[in-house]
Structures are given as C-alpha cells and as structure tokens.
Amino acid sequence: MLLAIDAGNTNIVFALVKDGEIRARWRIATDPRRTADEYVVWLRQLLDLDGYGVDDVSDVIIGTVVPRALHNLQVLAEKYFRVTPLVAGQGAAEWPIAFDVDEPYNVGADRALNAIAAHAKHKGDLIVIDFGTATTFDVVDFTGAYKGGIIAPGINLSLDALVQAAAKLPRVAISAPEDNSVVGRTTERQMLIGVYWGYVAMIEGLVQRLKSEIGRPVTVIATGGLAVLFDKHTDAFDAIEPDLTIQGLDILASRIDR
Structure with a gap:
C-alpha cells in the first residue's frame, strides 16, 4: 500500500491508499522539530487501531509546503x-503538468497536487478552491496546465488576527450561522457574521471575477476541511473533493515505475 503524506502549514495528513481508494487517514499538528522516532510511535498505534502494520506500506510519497519538515x-x-x-x-x-506562470518554482506542492487530481477527475477549465491555512484559488485549464490563482488568508487565520489585535473581542468557533441575517445582536454573533458571510462574499466575488477572466465554462471545485461548511450557504461550488491533495499524491506515485 502507498503511504501518502501531505505536510501542510497547520497539519500533516498521513493516508493509506490502495487501488486509488483511501483506506485510512490520520492527521497530526505540523511541527518541523518532530523526529522520525516520534512520528513512528504515533503512527504505529494508529495503524494498529485500523488493522494495519508497518509491513503493509510498500511505497511512500511526500508532498510538503514546509521544507523543514521534509x-x-x-x-x-x-x-x-x-x-x-x-x-x-x-x-x-x-x-x-505545465506551469504557465511567471514563477513556476514558487507554486506550492499542495496547489500542484490539487491541480493534478482535479484535472484527472473533471473535464474542462477548473477553479480549485482549497480551504487551508491560506485560502487559495487555482486556475487549471482544459489541458491540465496550471495558470495561476489567488492567495487569501485562511478563515481561522483571519479570526486569530482579529482576536489578537482587538483586546475586548472574544475567541469564537467558526460555524455556519443559524439563519441568513447579517445584523448581529451580540459581539460573538457580529464576529461570526463578519467572518463567515465575509468569506462567502469573497468566495462568490472572486469566483465570478475568475470566470469572467477565463471566458469559458468553468467547473469550481472546493477542497479542504472547511469546504463543506461553506457549501451550505453558497452555490459557488460545483463539486466538493475533500481529499484532492492526497489523490494528487496517489496519481503522481502511480505514474512512476518503481
């Protein structure tokens, strides 16, 4: 089985993949100082809980945007x-894939992997929105080429910055509002409205601008843990693909004769 490792800025996801199917997945907070010995103590226990062992892993592929963790x-x-x-x-x-951008060497591994998987799963021109530490919008054309995109602060990052900068504002958990009202009657409600509906407005506005610039029919794909949260209150997404980055790692590994 393939052990696919997606090392992001906030979490590292470990996934067992066989025949294109994710059999198990686990995540741990990203810490570049964590040693191989620490990883394996944690991972062996989780493998065992899901009925697997170290010997079930025949190949490993790593995608990382944190060079120090590699x-x-x-x-x-x-x-x-x-x-x-x-x-x-x-x-x-x-x-x-081709990178039709000015600085191809600066394209993050997660964004490239998302582009590979999205193109393999969907036809035509694509916009891939990844809700991670940052919220990224990536444009992939009908040939599979990466054309560029947008980087915005992730919703949790935005909320953390707001709380840290304003002494009297409390920390609130991100959740979908109970109704569509944008008039908050408590501080917590006002913060939730500002962050949540502000993000929905950003998503819809940027998607519309990207579609206008592309000028052809586009499929919008959302990935990342918070994609489902926003899908409840916007019709901007055509598809939700929660495991796009891991699927990209699997596709990349399957192309190599080892």
Whole structure:
C-alpha cells in the first residue's frame, strides 16, 4: 500500500491508499522539530487501531509546503518503512503538468497536487478552491496546465488576527450561522457574521471575477476541511473533493515505475 503524506502549514495528513481508494487517514499538528522516532510511535498505534502494520506500506510519497519538515519525514520512510520515499515535484516525481506562470518554482506542492487530481477527475477549465491555512484559488485549464490563482488568508487565520489585535473581542468557533441575517445582536454573533458571510462574499466575488477572466465554462471545485461548511450557504461550488491533495499524491506515485 502507498503511504501518502501531505505536510501542510497547520497539519500533516498521513493516508493509506490502495487501488486509488483511501483506506485510512490520520492527521497530526505540523511541527518541523518532530523526529522520525516520534512520528513512528504515533503512527504505529494508529495503524494498529485500523488493522494495519508497518509491513503493509510498500511505497511512500511526500508532498510538503514546509521544507523543514521534509528531512524527518524522509528518515521515517527510510528507517521504519524501509523505502526511499518519492518527494512530490522532485526527481522521479517531477510534476507532470505545465506551469504557465511567471514563477513556476514558487507554486506550492499542495496547489500542484490539487491541480493534478482535479484535472484527472473533471473535464474542462477548473477553479480549485482549497480551504487551508491560506485560502487559495487555482486556475487549471482544459489541458491540465496550471495558470495561476489567488492567495487569501485562511478563515481561522483571519479570526486569530482579529482576536489578537482587538483586546475586548472574544475567541469564537467558526460555524455556519443559524439563519441568513447579517445584523448581529451580540459581539460573538457580529464576529461570526463578519467572518463567515465575509468569506462567502469573497468566495462568490472572486469566483465570478475568475470566470469572467477565463471566458469559458468553468467547473469550481472546493477542497479542504472547511469546504463543506461553506457549501451550505453558497452555490459557488460545483463539486466538493475533500481529499484532492492526497489523490494528487496517489496519481503522481502511480505514474512512476518503481
């Protein structure tokens, strides 16, 4: 089985994939200082709970936007799974898509992987919205080429900045409002309206601007943990693909004869 590792700025997701199907997934907070020994103690227990073991892993692929986390993840693969891991975007796992942007070397691995998976699953021109630490909008044309996009602060990042900068504002949990009213009668309600409906307005506005600039029919795909939360109150999305980055890792690994 393939162990796909998606190392993001906030969390690292480990997923077991076989025949294109995700059999199990686990996540841990990203900490570049975490050693291979620490990873394996945690991961072995979770593998066992789901009925798997270290010997069930035959290949490892790593996609990361946190360069400092890469080394210890490579050591994990080599020391405990006894395989040389693929690294998305490097060596044998070089990107199979074109980057039609001014700085292709600066495109994050997660965005490239999302583009690969989205193009494999959907036809035509695409907008991929990933709700992560940052909220990213990526444009992928009908040939699968990455054309560029938008980076905005993630909703939790925006809320954290608001709370830290304003001494009297409380911390509130992100959730879908109970109704569509945008007149808040308490401080907490006003904050939730500002963050949630503000994000919905941003999503709808940017999607419309991107569609106008692309000038052809476009499929809008949402991914990331908060995609479902926003889907309740907007019709901006045509599809929800919660595991797009892991699917991109699986597709990339499947192209390589090992």
